[in-house]
Amino acid sequence: MTAEIAFHDLQQGGSTRELPYYCELARRSNSTLELGAGTGRVALELAGLTDLSANELDEHLMDELIRRARARSLSVTPVPGDATTLDLGRRFDLILAPASFVQIVGGQGARQALLRVVARHLAATGVAVVAIADVDEILRECATPAAPQRLCADGRSFSVRQLAATETEAGAQVSWQHSEPGGTVDTVRLTIHRVSTEDIGAHAHASGLRVSRVHQDPGDAASLGSRYCVLGHVPEHSAKPS
Numbered sequence: 001m002t003a004e005i006a007f008h009d010l011q012q013g014g015s016t017r018e019l020p021y022y023c024e025l026a027r028r029s030n031s032t033l034e035l036g037a038g039t040g041r042v043a044l045e046l047a048g049l050t051d052l053s054a055n056e057l058d059e060h061l062m063d064e065l066i067r068r069a070r071a072r073s074l075s076v077t078p079v080p081g082d083a084t085t086l087d088l089g090r091r092f093d094l095i096l097a098p099a100s101f102v103q104i105v106g107g108q109g110a111r112q113a114l115l116r117v118v119a120r121h122l123a124a125t126g127v128a129v130v131a132i133a134d135v136d137e138i139l140r141e142c143a144t145p146a147a148p149q150r151l152c153a154d155g156r157s158f159s160v161r162q163l164a165a166t167e168t169e170a171g172a173q174v175s176w177q178h179s180e181p182g183g184t185v186d187t188v189r190l191t192i193h194r195v196s197t198e199d200i201g202a203h204a205h206a207s208g209l210r211v212s213r214v215h216q217d218p219g220d221a222a223s224l225g226s227r228y229c230v231l232g233h234v235p236e237h238s239a240k241p242s
């Protein structure tokens, strides 16, 4: 296992509380596209339930996801590349953007582009779910540095320690300290943009989509106050070519 993959797995953690929700949606969908799938925390759960395509920008993470799927005899179609510019020439019954993906792709322009991609790839009666974390909750949760999380792989020990998050104009800057075998220590930072359900509604509207429902994650303390925006096509737009 490479350090990059170990750190990704550690940062994504073992959060599983929203998986039953995504699995239930996948079971009802012939085809599913996950945007920003990483090493497959969600994708590997869905692959046996639906015809799954998994998008990921980082080619090493994409390769690892496919390797893990093959090792479990699961079928996953890789969709490498930037989710904000995808044009696959096909549509899906279900599109998922889990784990605050819409908040890490970039600023307003990137979010708007992402919603256009969702509209272009969502079937006429399809459902898309965009998860949004509460930035204030993230800042509260990360106010005190956490204990390091460790992962041992191939006889090597990796650790990730979440440092205090700082508030920025865009949202929250979350920092992690990565420690590799051999003593190399690196600090990695990620901006989680402050995004409201109204922002998603406005971007959706501009793309011919509408928010049909917003719901709260039921009691998932680890999900930092996530809310789920459920999107579908505005009926008059659904028949138009992309």
Ligand SMILES: C[S@@+](CC[C@H](N)C(=O)[O-])C[C@H]1O[C@@H](n2cnc3c(N)ncnc32)[C@H](O)[C@@H]1O
Binding pocket: 012, 035, 036, 037, 038, 039, 040, 041, 042, 055, 056, 057, 058, 061, 081, 082, 083, 084, 098, 099, 100, 101, 104, 105
């Ligand atoms: C927060 S992780 C979530 C991984 C997985 N969906 C999960 O829930 O565990 C977000 C992933 O999105 C990927 N990513 C970031 N920007 C991207 C982009 N523009 N297009 C596609 N993937 C991207 C990152 O490499 C990372 O693996």
